[in-house]
Amino acid sequence: MPFADSATDLAMQLDRAxxxxxxxxxSGYLVRELRDDDHPWVRASFVLYEYWEIDFVYDRGAFGFSIPFRNVDVPVVRGPNEGQTIADLDEILEELGARVRLRIPDKYLAEWGV
Known part of the structure; x- marks a missing residue:
């Protein structure tokens, strides 16, 4: 995990980012699972624009953001893309924000000034 020294550190970095x-x-950032051993794992969730709950999973370098529904998670951003790592977290979150805004009605986003 080049960006963080541990899964705990990664969870804190995500919160700050x-x-x-x-x-x-x-809002509502919550770490749901955290494993700090030879197989680092982080699972967290948060809400964007008081509209979509977003789940985050990190597993040995692979990560993704998805919108959970009843029986399925809809991927919004998966990583790493070519040349990208979890260290590019701000850039990844900006991409996540753009993709999530596409799934929110314009009238609702206007209230947020977006």
Whole structure:
């Protein structure tokens, strides 16, 4: 895990990055699972624009953001893309924000000034 020393550190980095990239639009950050052993694992969730719950999973370098529904998770951003790592978290969150906004009605986003 080149970006963070541990899964705990990664969970804290994600929290700080959410506050930086979405100062008013992200809420309810919750770490659901955390494993700090030879197989680092982080599972967290948060809400964007008080509209979509977003799940985050990190597993040995692979990561993704998805919108959970009853029986399925709809991927929004998967990583790493070519040349991208979890260290590019701000850039990844900006891409996530753009993709999530496409799934929110314009009338609702106008209230957020987006």
């Amino acid at each position: 959410l506050r930086r990239v979405f100062p008013a639009a992200a």
